[in-house]
Amino acid sequence: MLVALSIRDVVLIERLSLSLNAGLCVLTGETGAGKSILLDALGLALGGRGDSTLVRHGSDQASVTAEFDLPEDHPAVALVREQGLEIEDTLVLRRVVTADGRSRAYVNDQAIGVTLLRRLGETLVEVHGQFDTHGLLNPQTHRSVLDAYAGLATIAAQVSAAYRAWRQVEAAREEAAEEIARARAEEDYLRHAVAELDELRPRPGEEEELAETRTVMMHREKVVEALNAAFGELAGERGVERGLNGAHRALMRIIDKAGGRLEPVIGALDRALAEVADAVATLQALSNDEDMDANALEKLEERLFALRAAARKHNVDVDRLAALREEMSRRLNLIEDQGDALERLAREAAQARDAYLEAAKRLSDFRRKAAGKLDAAVARELPPLKLDRARFTTALEPLDESSWGPDGIDRVAFLVATNPGSPPGQINKIASGGELARFMLALKVVLAQVGTVPTLVFDEVDTGIGGAVAAAVGERLAKLGRDRQVLVVTHSPQVAARGAHHLKVQKQVQKQDSEERVTTEVVELGDRQRREEIARMLSGAKVTEEARAAAESLIAGHG
Structure with a gap:
C-alpha cells in the first residue's frame, strides 16, 4: 500500500509530506482548496503526463515521491527485478518535472523510463473518478478480472x-x-x-x-x-x-x-x-x-x-x-x-x-457461468447507489480464429446501460462522471477479494447524491477499506464519517514582501477537528451546535 507521499513545488503545494495508513482514508476540503492538485501529484509519481504547468511559479522543478510497502510476491516487485533494478524494504517511485517541461523518473533512486514507471503505477494504484480513470475502465483488463473473480487461473x-x-x-x-x-x-x-x-x-x-x-x-x-x-x-x-x-x-x-x-x-x-x-x-x-x-x-x-x-x-x-x-x-x-x-x-x-x-471452450463455459454470477452480484450493489435503473452486463463475444490467443477465444467486456431500453455500452462512454465512479465502486466491492492493486482512489464518488445514497456509498467504501487501502476525495459528510483516517486539504494565505502568496496544505485531523470538519460539511460556512451534534452522531454511528 501507499505509506508516504512527498510533494515539492507542485502548483500551489510548496512542501507536503504525508504518512498514510491502511483502511479508508477520506480527503475533504472546500471547493478549490487543491484536492485535485493532490491527485495530480500522485498521478505524476505513477507515470502520468508531466508538463511545466505542474511546476509551482518561481520554482525550477516539481518533484513527487510515493513510497509503497508491498508483499514479496507483488507484481511490481517482480517487474522491478525483471529490469535488473535493486529493491529494498519499500518501493519508492519518484518523478521530477523541470520548469522547461523535461521529466525524469526513478525507482529507489535508480533512473528509469517513464513507460516503466507507468507500468509500475498501474500495478500499485487504481484511480476512479470523473476525469482520471484506470484499471477496470480499460477493456483489456476485463477478461483477466473475470478470470480472477471466478478463480480460473489454473484452467487459464x-x-x-x-x-x-x-x-x-x-x-x-x-x-x-x-x-x-x-x-x-x-x-x-x-x-x-x-x-x-x-x-x-x-x-x-x-x-x-x-x-x-x-x-x-x-x-x-x-x-x-x-x-x-x-x-x-x-x-x-x-x-x-x-x-x-x-x-x-x-x-x-x-x-x-x-x-x-x-x-x-x-x-x-x-x-x-x-x-x-x-x-x-x-x-x-x-x-x-x-x-x-x-x-x-x-x-x-x-x-x-x-x-x-x-x-x-x-x-x-x-x-x-x-x-x-x-x-x-x-x-x-x-x-x-x-x-x-x-x-x-x-x-x-x-x-x-x-x-x-x-x-478454450471449457474456459469459455466457466467464464459464461462466472459472468452471470458477477452481473447478479453487481446488480445487488446498484440500487443503494442510486443506480437502480442501470444495468450491468458482462459480455462474452467469440473471437475469429485469427484473433485466438493464449487468453482463449473470447473477448470480455463490462457494459452498462444507464436507462431502461437503452443499449449497453462501454462504461467510460455511457456513464456520466458521478455514475462512473459509483459503477466502479459497485464493481470493486464485488471484486474486493481479487486483484493485486493495493491502493484504490475514488475522486468525488459522491457527486450528485446525498442522504441514504451517500450513506450507502460510505458503507461500501468502508467495506472496501477492510481489504484494501482506499483514498476517497469527498464532499459528503456521510462518506467522511466512515473514514478510519481523515485528511483535510486547505489553502494557506501568507504575506511576503507586501504580496500575498497562496499555498495548499494537508493536515491530518484528530477526533475533535474531524467533528468540526464534518459539521462544516453539514452546515456550510457557519458551524452550528446542531451541526456539531449531527456530526457527532454520524461518527458515533460508524465507530
Missing part, C-alpha cells in the same frame, strides 16, 4: 500452454511448407547442379593440394635436371655408391689381418651404403612420379580450374563445394519426402489445435 494457464504448443507445431508446419515450396521452385536447378557436382566429386582441402602440386610441376624441368644430376653423383659410374663399394671390398680382403681395427670402418661403410641406397631409391621414385610427367600438369590444371569455376558459379569457396552438394541433395530429398513430412506435421498441428480449442 492450461489454455495458454495449449495455445503455445499449437503455435509451435503450426510454425514448424508453415516453415516446412515454405522450405518445400522454395525447393520445388528451384527443383530443376537443384537436379542439374547436383549432377554437375556429382560428376566433379569435389573434396574438402583438394584445392590446396592441387595448387601445391601444380607449383612443383611448373618447375618440372629444373627438378628433373637436379634429380638426374643427383642420381649420377650417387649411382653413376663415378658415383659415391661405386666408390663406397670399392672401399668396402678392399678392406674386406684384409680385415682378418688388421686385428679387428677395421671393423668400425666397415660398419661405417655399411651404414653409408644403406643410406645411399635409400637416397637412390627415392630419387628413382621421384623420377617416375606422374607429377614429373608433362602431360599430368595439363590434367591437374584442368581439374583445378574446373573446381574454381564451379565455386564461382555457386558463389562459395572451393572447400564448400562438397557441403553445398550435400545441402542441395537434402533439399531434393525434402521435395521427394514432402508428402509424408507435411502430412505428419499437419496431423500434429490439427491435434494441437483441437486440444487448444477444447481447453
Whole structure:
C-alpha cells in the first residue's frame, strides 16, 4: 500500500509530506482548496503526463515521491527485478518535472523510463473518478478480472500452454511448407547442379593440394635436371655408391689381418651404403612420379580450374563445394519426402489445435457461468447507489480464429446501460462522471477479494447524491477499506464519517514582501477537528451546535 507521499513545488503545494495508513482514508476540503492538485501529484509519481504547468511559479522543478510497502510476491516487485533494478524494504517511485517541461523518473533512486514507471503505477494504484480513470475502465483488463473473480487461473494457464504448443507445431508446419515450396521452385536447378557436382566429386582441402602440386610441376624441368644430376653423383659410374663399394671390398680382403681395427670402418661403410641406397631409391621414385610427367600438369590444371569455376558459379569457396552438394541433395530429398513430412506435421498441428480449442471452450463455459454470477452480484450493489435503473452486463463475444490467443477465444467486456431500453455500452462512454465512479465502486466491492492493486482512489464518488445514497456509498467504501487501502476525495459528510483516517486539504494565505502568496496544505485531523470538519460539511460556512451534534452522531454511528 501507499505509506508516504512527498510533494515539492507542485502548483500551489510548496512542501507536503504525508504518512498514510491502511483502511479508508477520506480527503475533504472546500471547493478549490487543491484536492485535485493532490491527485495530480500522485498521478505524476505513477507515470502520468508531466508538463511545466505542474511546476509551482518561481520554482525550477516539481518533484513527487510515493513510497509503497508491498508483499514479496507483488507484481511490481517482480517487474522491478525483471529490469535488473535493486529493491529494498519499500518501493519508492519518484518523478521530477523541470520548469522547461523535461521529466525524469526513478525507482529507489535508480533512473528509469517513464513507460516503466507507468507500468509500475498501474500495478500499485487504481484511480476512479470523473476525469482520471484506470484499471477496470480499460477493456483489456476485463477478461483477466473475470478470470480472477471466478478463480480460473489454473484452467487459464492450461489454455495458454495449449495455445503455445499449437503455435509451435503450426510454425514448424508453415516453415516446412515454405522450405518445400522454395525447393520445388528451384527443383530443376537443384537436379542439374547436383549432377554437375556429382560428376566433379569435389573434396574438402583438394584445392590446396592441387595448387601445391601444380607449383612443383611448373618447375618440372629444373627438378628433373637436379634429380638426374643427383642420381649420377650417387649411382653413376663415378658415383659415391661405386666408390663406397670399392672401399668396402678392399678392406674386406684384409680385415682378418688388421686385428679387428677395421671393423668400425666397415660398419661405417655399411651404414653409408644403406643410406645411399635409400637416397637412390627415392630419387628413382621421384623420377617416375606422374607429377614429373608433362602431360599430368595439363590434367591437374584442368581439374583445378574446373573446381574454381564451379565455386564461382555457386558463389562459395572451393572447400564448400562438397557441403553445398550435400545441402542441395537434402533439399531434393525434402521435395521427394514432402508428402509424408507435411502430412505428419499437419496431423500434429490439427491435434494441437483441437486440444487448444477444447481447453478454450471449457474456459469459455466457466467464464459464461462466472459472468452471470458477477452481473447478479453487481446488480445487488446498484440500487443503494442510486443506480437502480442501470444495468450491468458482462459480455462474452467469440473471437475469429485469427484473433485466438493464449487468453482463449473470447473477448470480455463490462457494459452498462444507464436507462431502461437503452443499449449497453462501454462504461467510460455511457456513464456520466458521478455514475462512473459509483459503477466502479459497485464493481470493486464485488471484486474486493481479487486483484493485486493495493491502493484504490475514488475522486468525488459522491457527486450528485446525498442522504441514504451517500450513506450507502460510505458503507461500501468502508467495506472496501477492510481489504484494501482506499483514498476517497469527498464532499459528503456521510462518506467522511466512515473514514478510519481523515485528511483535510486547505489553502494557506501568507504575506511576503507586501504580496500575498497562496499555498495548499494537508493536515491530518484528530477526533475533535474531524467533528468540526464534518459539521462544516453539514452546515456550510457557519458551524452550528446542531451541526456539531449531527456530526457527532454520524461518527458515533460508524465507530
